[in-house]
Amino acid sequence: MQMMQGNIWISLNPLGFAQGMTLVLWFQIRPSYGRAIFAPGTSSEQPNSNSQFRGLSVILADDDHVNRTVTKKLLEKLGCEVTAVSSGFECLSALSSAENSFMLVVLDLQMPEMDGFEVATRIRKFRSCNWPLIIAVTASAEDNVWERCLQMGMNGVIRKPVLLQAMEDELRRVLQRAGEGL
Amino acid sequence: MDLLSQLRGQIADFSAFLYREGFVDDQFTQLQRLQDESSPGFVVEVVSLFFEDCEKLVNNMAKALEQQIVDFKQVDSHVHQLKGSSSSIGAARIQNVCIAFKTHCEGQNRDGCVRCLQQVNHECIQLKNNLQALFKLEQQIVAAGGSIPAMQ
Numbered sequence: 499m500q501m502m503q504g505n506i507w508i509s510l511n512p513l514g515f516a517q518g519m520t521l522v523l524w525f526q527i528r529p530s531y532g533r534a535i536f537a538p539g540t541s542s543e544q545p546n547s548n549s550q551f552r553g554l555s556v557i558l559a560d561d562d563h564v565n566r567t568v569t570k571k572l573l574e575k576l577g578c579e580v581t582a583v584s585s586g587f588e589c590l591s592a593l594s595s596a597e598n599s600f601m602l603v604v605l606d607l608q609m610p611e612m613d614g615f616e617v618a619t620r621i622r623k624f625r626s627c628n629w630p631l632i633i634a635v636t637a638s639a640e641d642n643v644w645e646r647c648l649q650m651g652m653n654g655v656i657r658k659p660v661l662l663q664a665m666e667d668e669l670r671r672v673l674q675r676a677g678e679g680l
Numbered sequence: 681m682d683l684l685s686q687l688r689g690q691i692a693d694f695s696a697f698l699y700r701e702g703f704v705d706d707q708f709t710q711l712q713r714l715q716d717e718s719s720p721g722f723v724v725e726v727v728s729l730f731f732e733d734c735e736k737l738v739n740n741m742a743k744a745l746e747q748q749i750v751d752f753k754q755v756d757s758h759v760h761q762l763k764g765s766s767s768s769i770g771a772a773r774i775q776n777v778c779i780a781f782k783t784h785c786e787g788q789n790r791d792g793c794v795r796c797l798q799q800v801n802h803e804c805i806q807l808k809n810n811l812q813a814l815f816k817l818e819q820q821i822v823a824a825g826g827s828i829p830a831m832q
Contacts, residue, residue, distance in 0.1 A: 564730045564765035571714045571722060608764075610757070637764060659707050659767045662714070 551669060552577040555599065559589040559617065560606040560635070569604065569635070569660050576666055578602075586612030590620055593630070600630050602669075605652075607636040607643075615650055622651035631672055635660060684824045691817045703810055708770030712828075727811055730769050734804045737762050741797050745790060755793060756785035762800070774803045 556578045560566040563584075570582045581600070583589050586609055592598055603621065607614035618632050633654040634647045647655050654672040656664055681689075698704050715722040737758045744755045763778035777799045784792030818828050 562733075562761055562765050562768075564726060564733060565768045567726050567729060568711065568714070568768045571719070571726075575714055575716075608760075637767075658764065659770075661707075662710055 550577060550666075551673075554578045554601055554669075554673075556580045556602045556604055557589055557592055557600045557630075558582045558604045559584070559586060559609065559614070561585060561609045562606075565606070565658075569665075572660060572662055572665055573604065575662065576669065585609060586614070586617040589617055593621060594624065602631045602633065602672075604633050604635060607634050607638070607647075615646065618647075618650040618652050631676055633668060633672060684821065684826045687817060687821045687824060688826065691814070691821065694814060694817060698810060698814070702772045702776075703807055705770045705772040707768065711769055724815055726769055730765055730771070731804065731808055733765055734762065734774075734800075738797065738801050738804065741793075741800075745794055745797065750788075750790055750793075752785045752788045752793075756782060759785060771803075771807055774800060774807065777803055 554577065556573055558566065558570055558573065558580050560569060560582070561584050566582050566584065570580045573580045581592060581598075583592060589603065589605070593600060593603070603617075605614040605617055609617075614634055614636075618634070621630070621632065631654070632652040633656060634643075634652050635656050635658060636643055637658040639657070644655050653676065654668045656668050711723055711726060719725075741755050741758050744751055744758070759778050759781045763775055763782070766772075766774040766778060777796055781793065781796035781800065784796055821828060
């Protein structure tokens with residue numbers, strides 16, 4: 499835990515009884531001197547700070563093979579360790595498996611059989627704390643998608659097609675809020 | 681002008697053409713940026729996946745549209761999938777046809793759907809040929825000792 503700049507806190511309620519263990523992971527946002535891979539002759543204005551999210555274990559759930567491959571690569575580019583699954587069912591079983599401890603779920607909302615909303619609802623049901631973090635990915639341009647996601651206990655939303663910068667920004671935002679809101 | 685400069689000029693022109701004509705968009709640029717030393721074949725891999733999916737989806741849609749009673753919901757879900765994956769690799773033209781295609785599905789317009797399917801098929805073939813040409817140019821550049829420039 500210490501290696502990851504994390505701390506384990508025991509939160510106390512007003513009467514001083516241990517409320518339960520609250521896992522607090524502080525991600526230090528270091529200046530991005532990460533190994534940016536430049537091919538000679540390219541202009542790369544993107545920050546490519548892949549040291550920022552190093553060690554972040556992510557489950558990516560998307561039923562489309564192409565989208566899954568692209569988004570996985572994108573997250574890996576940001577330094578994440580990604581496990582990609584193709585359905586809500588696989589996602590839930592990976593999460594409930596004891597050895598795995600994922601910090602973040604990136605969830606396609608429009609999957610057949612079990613959509614992202616249902617997956618999120620179930621995740622929040624069997625885990626009483628606000629962990630793992632959930633970021634929804636949606637093609638929908640509707641305004642109330644964000645609200646719906648929040649109501650379901652999700653932490654962030656990204657519109658498709660997923661852009662590297664957008665994912666980076668949303669990841670940072672979600673992690674910061676998770677660090678603050680305790 | 682040496683070979684490498686010639687090839688670079690060719691690829692720059694060809695890429696500009698692809699973007700100008702809307703065959704690919706910024707999302708394709710991003711795809712190329714995701715490629716790195718650890719995964720030098722990433723773009724080719726994803727593009728191949730896409731065309732495999734494309735073929736399957738087109739076949740499924742063709743079958744569905746041939747039925748006596750067309751299941752438009754089924755066709756629509758295929759179009760939705762194609763729209764999603766084409767948008768994530770930056771296949772702009774295909775994505776646009778899918779948008780039109782969807783309205784025909786919603787309107788349960790078989791003729792409109794068939795026309796769109798033909799268009800999709802046509803665009804897929806065109807894009808496939810174009811990208812193969814692009815990849816070939818890239819291979820030639822690498823063989824001539826250069827490295828692949830990021831497309832703008």
